[in-house]
Amino acid sequence: xxxxxxxVRRSPTADELAIWREYVETSEDIKQAMAAGLQATSGVSxxxxxxxxxxxxxDGHRLRSSALAEGIGWERSRLSHHLxxxxxxxxxxxxxxxxxxxxxxxxxxxxxxRTFRASSAPHLRLVRELxxxxxxxxxLDALAEIIKRLRRHLGExxxxxxxxxx
Amino acid sequence: xxxxxxxVRRSPTADELAIWREYVETSEDIKQAMAAGLQATSGVSxxxxxxxxxxxxxDGHRLRSSALAEGIGWERSRLSHHLxxxxxxxxxxxxxxxxxxxxxxxxxxxxxxRTFRASSAPHLRLVRELxxxxxxxxxLDALAEIIKRLRRHLGExxxxxxxxxx
DNA sequence: ATTACTTAATTGACGCGTCAATCATCACCC
DNA sequence: GGGTGATGATTGACGCGTCAATTAAGTAAT
Numbered sequence: 001x002x003x004x005x006x007x008v009r010r011s012p013t014a015d016e017l018a019i020w021r022e023y024v025e026t027s028e029d030i031k032q033a034m035a036a037g038l039q040a041t042s043g044v045s046x047x048x049x050x051x052x053x054x055x056x057x058x059d060g061h062r063l064r065s066s067a068l069a070e071g072i073g074w075e076r077s078r079l080s081h082h083l084x085x086x087x088x089x090x091x092x093x094x095x096x097x098x099x100x101x102x103x104x105x106x107x108x109x110x111x112x113x114r115t116f117r118a119s120s121a122p123h124l125r126l127v128r129e130l131x132x133x134x135x136x137x138x139x140l141d142a143l144a145e146i147i148k149r150l151r152r153h154l155g156e157x158x159x160x161x162x163x164x165x166x
Numbered sequence: 167x168x169x170x171x172x173x174v175r176r177s178p179t180a181d182e183l184a185i186w187r188e189y190v191e192t193s194e195d196i197k198q199a200m201a202a203g204l205q206a207t208s209g210v211s212x213x214x215x216x217x218x219x220x221x222x223x224x225d226g227h228r229l230r231s232s233a234l235a236e237g238i239g240w241e242r243s244r245l246s247h248h249l250x251x252x253x254x255x256x257x258x259x260x261x262x263x264x265x266x267x268x269x270x271x272x273x274x275x276x277x278x279x280r281t282f283r284a285s286s287a288p289h290l291r292l293v294r295e296l297x298x299x300x301x302x303x304x305x306l307d308a309l310a311e312i313i314k315r316l317r318r319h320l321g322e323x324x325x326x327x328x329x330x331x332x
Numbered sequence: 333a334t335t336a337c338t339t340a341a342t343t344g345a346c347g348c349g350t351c352a353a354t355c356a357t358c359a360c361c362c
Numbered sequence: 363g364g365g366t367g368a369t370g371a372t373t374g375a376c377g378c379g380t381c382a383a384t385t386a387a388g389t390a391a392t
Contacts, residue, residue: 017293023313027190027193033324073191075380082378100388102385104340128178128182135315146309149301154195211348247349248349251347337390339389340385341385343385346379347378350375353372356372358367
């Protein structure tokens with residue numbers, strides 16, 4: 001039996017660790033730069049932007065809160081907290097859903113729609129400035145491929161360990 | 167004049183935006199998986215781990231708080247808040263510095279040192295499982311290069327805009 | 333119809349991070 | 363030595379995210 005099964009497996013080398021650290025730091029710095037830029041230009045956070053975008057694209061500017069959570073890949077409680085803050089700022093409002101009385105529907109207010117329109121161009125500009133402009137088309141392709149592998153691997157590793165789900 | 171100077175510059179394409187989104191989501195998922203794994207195996211957060219690591223490597227297991235902040239690349243107030251939490255858990259303690267009475271010195275407690283030793287192997291294992299194992303050596307090299315470019319570009323873009331620093 | 337299960341969403345507590353304000357100390361210098 | 367300003371560190375307020383608990387409404391089974 002060798003290292004591929006279950007025995008002792010090697011630790012990352014110093015080089016590998018350095019790349020890991022750079023990876024984490026860089027992605028956090030970029031996230032932070034995006035947040036700061038968005039805040040400065042449009043007064044919204046990345047989370048706000050995700051919510052506004054999803055609602056803007058939705059039929060009638062309204063979505064079931066669970067559908068919204070699903071759409072942007074958030075936990076429900078996270079969304080609930082965030083909607084509370086956005087509602088208090090008047091960007092969004094919550095109403096009872098017609099057919100199922102436990103469901104809530106989230107709707108974009110006029111102010112929310114305006115805010116989204118105003119933040120869209122700055123957001124796109126920031127994506128270009130902070131990310132796209134840094135890389136050649138070949139880099140971008142390579143990165144896309146690497147991300148796919150990271151993602152797929154992560155999925156496997158989070159399933160595997162103790163998946164007693166039928 | 168074309169798009170390279172100051173005029174209208176193109177928005178990201180749909181493909182580019184998709185890669186951006188994947189990049190952000192993946193790095194957050196990985197960060198989250200690391201945090202969860204570390205918490206489950208050793209009861210520490212990634213932030214705790216950074217602090218413990220830096221102190222463990224320091225001479226006498228103690229550092230000026232500003233040197234510590236510098237070393238791990240944190241804002242001072244962030245570190246101060248974090249140290250408060252770690253101190254209340256008994257991982258770390260703060261003392262007045264000898265020669266400069268406004269400086270504080272942070273010192274690893276025995277419990278902190280023990281905790282660090284216990285978390286080190288799980289941390290390395292997680293780096294391998296979540297990151298290194300997902301990629302071939304060539305991928306890793308390519309990724310390292312891309313990260314360097316992102317980082318360099320980010321530095322330029324954050325300097326440039328309005329650097330009225332003498 | 334009463335009990336039991338599931339599903340939708342919210343809440344509260346708590347850790348984390350940022351920003352702006354504050355406080356203490358040191359350094360200078362007139 | 364008493365301003366003045368820089369430096370080291372802390373604090374408070376607030377937004378963000380997770381987890382565990384809770385509320386409320388639908389669904390089934392007996």
